[in-house]
Amino acid sequence: MHTLPPSDNSIILEAKGIKKSFLFRNSISVVLEAVDFHIHQGEFVSIIGPSGCGKSTFLELLAGISKPDFGQIFLNQEDITGRTGYLGYMPQDDLLFPWLNTMQNILLPIRVRSGDINQAKQIIEELLPLFGLSNHAHHLPHQLSGGLRQRVALLRTYMCSTKVLLLDEPLASLDSLTRAQLQTWLKEIVRKLNVTVILVTHDIDEAIALSDRIELMSKDPGTFIQSINIAAMRGKDDTTRLELKAMIRGMFI
Ligand SMILES: Nc1ncnc2c1ncn2[C@@H]1O[C@H](COP(=O)(O)OP(=O)(O)OP(=O)(O)O)[C@@H](O)[C@H]1O
Numbered sequence: 001m002h003t004l005p006p007s008d009n010s011i012i013l014e015a016k017g018i019k020k021s022f023l024f025r026n027s028i029s030v031v032l033e034a035v036d037f038h039i040h041q042g043e044f045v046s047i048i049g050p051s052g053c054g055k056s057t058f059l060e061l062l063a064g065i066s067k068p069d070f071g072q073i074f075l076n077q078e079d080i081t082g083r084t085g086y087l088g089y090m091p092q093d094d095l096l097f098p099w100l101n102t103m104q105n106i107l108l109p110i111r112v113r114s115g116d117i118n119q120a121k122q123i124i125e126e127l128l129p130l131f132g133l134s135n136h137a138h139h140l141p142h143q144l145s146g147g148l149r150q151r152v153a154l155l156r157t158y159m160c161s162t163k164v165l166l167l168d169e170p171l172a173s174l175d176s177l178t179r180a181q182l183q184t185w186l187k188e189i190v191r192k193l194n195v196t197v198i199l200v201t202h203d204i205d206e207a208i209a210l211s212d213r214i215e216l217m218s219k220d221p222g223t224f225i226q227s228i229n230i231a232a233m234r235g236k237d238d239t240t241r242l243e244l245k246a247m248i249r250g251m252f253i
């Protein structure tokens with residue numbers, strides 16, 4: 001179980017006044033407007049919002065893959081706006097290279113930044129059991145189950161050498177049983193690795209089970225509209241949980 005989020009001075013990542021629009025067929029649509037966000041060191045925050053509200057766009061901005069029209073992103077108070085390589089980003093699609101085996105896929109971020117491959121291999125060998133991948137280092141993606149592929153993608157994201165992970169619906173493509181197993185596993189591994197996580201999910205139960213805090217987003221334009229402190233609710237009875245679930249669902253129907 002996560003501890004309560006630490007005090008304000010340990011904010012690790014912050015987005016301020018973000019606006020993002022896209023030009024599509026000669027018309028501009030504003031996807032994100034006046035977006036402010038922060039996360040503390042070691043905190044687990046889930047983002048829930050209707051499809052198309054800009055959740056993936058927001059994670060891409062945090063990861064530096066695209067640039068905001070306005071606003072800035074700070075990691076440990078350093079401006080990283082539009083700069084990649086600072087945060088571990090796992091896109092909505094796992095994007096494992098089909099011709100590379102598990103080990104080679106996980107080594108990719110180290111190759112990209114010309115890191116020490118032998119040292120990385122040693123670290124990966126040590127982490128494979130924790131990720132349930134001990135017997136799969138030499139398998140190609142098509143030889144792995146969906147759940148195992150997501151574990152490979154997650155370990156690869158972790159090998160980006162960052163303690164902040166941005167996970168875009170990492171479990172969405174899995175059947176409900178595998179998904180439930182991986183949720184339990186994810187919770188455990190996040191605690192063991194002491195990472196900070198931003199998770200985008202459509203699954204309210206998943207968000208409640210894993211998060212210290214849930215941030216709800218609206219659409220057109222996408223912005224954060226409500227923050228729910230889950231950590232403060234731990235230990236409360238099931239009724240509170242059910243009410244919370246109904247409240248979140250109600251906001252989007
Ligand atoms: N490169 C792009 N060019 C034009 N429009 C884009 C681009 N990327 C995203 N959009 C639009 O921005 C909006 C937000 O997209 P985004 O993928 O961030 O939504 P989302 O909240 O992640 O949705 P979902 O829950 O379905 O994954 C959508 O209307 C999408 O069509």
Ligand SMILES: [Mg+2]
Nearest residue numbers: 055056057092
């Ligand atoms: Mg998305």
